Amino acid sequence: MASSSENLTTNSCISNITESTHWKAAAEAMSCTFSEEVHRMVTHFSNLSSVNLDGTSLTVGQVTAIARCANILISLDEDTRARVDSSFSWMAEKSQSGTGTHGVTTGFGSTSNRRTNKTSDLQSELIRFLNAGVMIKEHLPVSYAKAAILVRTNMLMKGYSGIRWDLLEAMTKLMNSNLIPKLPLRGTISGDLLPLSYVAGVLTGRQNCKVLTPEGKEILSTDALKHIGIEAPFELQAKEGLALVNGTSVGAAVASTVCYDANIIGHLSIILSAMFCEVMKGDPQFTDPLSHNLKHHPGQIESASIMKFLLDDSEYMNDSLPKLKAGRYALRTSPQWLGPQIEVIRFVTHAIEREINSVNDNPLIDVSRDMSVRGGNFQGTPIDVSMDTIRVALAAIGKLVFAQFSELVCDYYNNGLPTNLSAGKDPSLDYGLKGAEVAMAAYCSELQYLANPVITHVQSAEQHNQDVNSLGLISARMSAEAIEVLQLMIATYLVGLCQAIDLRHLEENLHRVVKQVVLGTAENMHPFFKLYKEDLIRVVDRQPVFSYVDDPGNPDNKLISQLRDILVQKAFKGGEDGAEALKMVPKYQEELIERLEDEVAKAREQFAKGDYAVGMRIKKCKTYPVYRFVREEVGTEMLTGEKKVSPGEYIEKVYDAIKEGKIGGVIIDCIDAWNKRN
Numbered sequence: 001m002a003s004s005s006e007n008l009t010t011n012s013c014i015s016n017i018t019e020s021t022h023w024k025a026a027a028e029a030m031s032c033t034f035s036e037e038v039h040r041m042v043t044h045f046s047n048l049s050s051v052n053l054d055g056t057s058l059t060v061g062q063v064t065a066i067a068r069c070a071n072i073l074i075s076l077d078e079d080t081r082a083r084v085d086s087s088f089s090w091m092a093e094k095s096q097s098g099t100g101t102h103g104v105t106t107g108f109g110s111t112s113n114r115r116t117n118k119t120s121d122l123q124s125e126l127i128r129f130l131n132a133g134v135m136i137k138e139h140l141p142v143s144y145a146k147a148a149i150l151v152r153t154n155m156l157m158k159g160y161s162g163i164r165w166d167l168l169e170a171m172t173k174l175m176n177s178n179l180i181p182k183l184p185l186r187g188t189i190s191g192d193l194l195p196l197s198y199v200a201g202v203l204t205g206r207q208n209c210k211v212l213t214p215e216g217k218e219i220l221s222t223d224a225l226k227h228i229g230i231e232a233p234f235e236l237q238a239k240e241g242l243a244l245v246n247g248t249s250v251g252a253a254v255a256s257t258v259c260y261d262a263n264i265i266g267h268l269s270i271i272l273s274a275m276f277c278e279v280m281k282g283d284p285q286f287t288d289p290l291s292h293n294l295k296h297h298p299g300q301i302e303s304a305s306i307m308k309f310l311l312d313d314s315e316y317m318n319d320s321l322p323k324l325k326a327g328r329y330a331l332r333t334s335p336q337w338l339g340p341q342i343e344v345i346r347f348v349t350h351a352i353e354r355e356i357n358s359v360n361d362n363p364l365i366d367v368s369r370d371m372s373v374r375g376g377n378f379q380g381t382p383i384d385v386s387m388d389t390i391r392v393a394l395a396a397i398g399k400l401v402f403a404q405f406s407e408l409v410c411d412y413y414n415n416g417l418p419t420n421l422s423a424g425k426d427p428s429l430d431y432g433l434k435g436a437e438v439a440m441a442a443y444c445s446e447l448q449y450l451a452n453p454v455i456t457h458v459q460s461a462e463q464h465n466q467d468v469n470s471l472g473l474i475s476a477r478m479s480a481e482a483i484e485v486l487q488l489m490i491a492t493y494l495v496g497l498c499q500a501i502d503l504r505h506l507e508e509n510l511h512r513v514v515k516q517v518v519l520g521t522a523e524n525m526h527p528f529f530k531l532y533k534e535d536l537i538r539v540v541d542r543q544p545v546f547s548y549v550d551d552p553g554n555p556d557n558k559l560i561s562q563l564r565d566i567l568v569q570k571a572f573k574g575g576e577d578g579a580e581a582l583k584m585v586p587k588y589q590e591e592l593i594e595r596l597e598d599e600v601a602k603a604r605e606q607f608a609k610g611d612y613a614v615g616m617r618i619k620k621c622k623t624y625p626v627y628r629f630v631r632e633e634v635g636t637e638m639l640t641g642e643k644k645v646s647p648g649e650y651i652e653k654v655y656d657a658i659k660e661g662k663i664g665g666v667i668i669d670c671i672d673a674w675n676k677r678n
């Protein structure tokens with residue numbers, strides 16, 4: 001993705017590039033499917049062992065991998081060295097010539113009317129006064145700080161900032177040794193001046209700037225520098241302080257990880273909607289391409305196509321058990337709902353990928369034109385707008401997950417599954433996922449609250465010099481929080497879906513036994529009963545197993561009463577034979593009850609031991625990787641009141657596995673064939 005805009009920001013003849021070139025590059029970067037892009041992103045993330053920074057080709061997958069893994073080696077692309085060096089030399093020369101360059105020989109921001117020729121001292125003072133953060137209780141998580149340094153280094157490679165190569169090398173060595181400057185969590189508005197000033201503080205050996213070791217120990221900046229072979233801290237030269245701090249790298253780094261996770265969640269929610277259709281025994285017609293092609297939104301079309309692919313020969317769609325007539329909106333319109341969200345996620349991801357490969361410094365040095373240019377690329381509006389927007393999409397996905405989960409756990413909607421999805425023998429002592437349902441509502445509410453925009457909260461700052469400022473990092477942090485909450489919802493939902501799949505399996509096994517008992521008992525009665533076998537089977541097939549199976553011996557349960565009714569009706573119309581058969585109905589009922597109690601109990605025991613008369617449908621489904629992940633890779637089982645394991649114990653395990661990045665592979669396993677098919 002980044003590669004398609006490659007060179008648009010490094011070309012020395014930038015003025016020759018027309019506006020439309022960039023729109024074209026942005027559009028062309030979207031020419032593959034969302035799935036292909038997610039596939040590539042996950043592969044970047046999972047197989048990364050090294051990254052060579054050249055200022056143009058960094059991806060959100062790479063940033064996320066480096067944020068989260070300690071052993072990815074970062075190097076600087078030697079081919080870019082000449083341009084970095086020449087911008088530094090240009091600045092060094094000009095700083096002596098007495099021309100006023102903002103932040104080089106003048107003061108900063110609203111105070112740029114001041115003048116000095118002590119260019120090095122000015123940069124030290126910049127870092128000192130920007131070290132205004134507080135880190136006693138909280139600081140920016142180390143993973144984000146590392147990603148921020150990565151993104152900053154990448155942008156400095158572009159050669160418009162007037163910074164020494166040695167400083168870039170020092171930043172790279174710090175990252176490779178996992179010695180990460182401690183940055184404040186809060187205090188940034190447009191450019192990430194405050195947090196980045198602590199990176200500069202470490203490089204210049206400031207005593208208040210600390211570094212965190214891989215073991216989480218806090219060490220002095222000077223000790224960290226010694227560790228990477230730098231005995232004397234750097235003395236910043238003209239413009240170098242500004243080059244380090246005046247930009248969007250921290251917000252862009254956090255936003256990169258948000259985009260990575262959002263792509264995974266966005267894609268997963270398409271797969272989970274198909275799985276929802278399977279366990280609900282929904283009608284898959286909602287995936288028919290006609291609807292989607294006629295609406296012609298690419299995200300919707302792709303979502304529906306993936307769902308159709310997953311459902312086309314799904315074992316759940318092909319059995320004889322009752323189907324949902326028309327799914328509710330959370331199922332039937334899931335492609336319409338998810339399509340726009342993945343379009344937003346994609347668009348945002350591309351914007352963030354442009355940002356991490358952009359020049360977001362000020363002032364800029366154009367050696368080719370022998371001038372510096374004052375502008376405002378530190379303004380992180382692309383980050384704020386992207387992160388505000390993605391949060392709305394995340395909230396909408398969460399809403400869908402909530403709606404699907406709510407249908408699934410309620411027997412009024414779930415097409416024959418037990419209420420609360422409780423799987424125990426005695427529903428009065430098993431409330432299944434009721435607690436998880438409550439938690440889900442809490443998560444969903446928090447997520448919707450987080451969807452509020454940040455950009456509407458801008459204050460005019462720094463004596464009205466920064467009278468609009470983008471708050472990119474704040475918005476990225478809020479989005480990272482939204483991701484956390486949504487991941488909790490997804491983990492909870494996954495446990496619910498797998499519970500439902502196991503219940504369908506139990507249902508089938510019990511259904512088989514009930515059918516045998518109903519017919520077997522009829523066989524032993526009056527021959528008349530045999531004539532009505534089909535009717536008896538129809539009753540068994542239509543009546544959901546879980547509506548009677550917890551109390552199979554109760555003569556008033558729905559199965560027994562319907563069987564009795566049908567036999568009585570038929571007997572009344574059956575002449576002499578019927579009259580005789582009618583007398584047998586009480587006996588049939590008595591025997592049926594006795595055998596059902598016995599056989600159902602036995603079948604339950606057998607099922608609990610993993611001895612299945614009817615195999616697992618899910619194993620033959622294209623969504624099986626999801627089930628396998630939750631049950632085998634994570635290590636969970638069907639929950640029952642009898643087993644004493646609480647839902648939270650399993651949800652936590654699933655959440656943990658998601659956090660470890662394991663769900664990406666599950667998505668690839670599910671849609672690999674779909675990707676290849678295209």
Ligand SMILES: N[C@@H](Cc1ccccc1)C(=O)O
Pocket residue numbers: 103108109110191193246362363378462
């Ligand atoms: N971001 C400001 C520079 C600045 C630095 C430090 C404090 C205030 C302002 C600019 O480039 O215009």
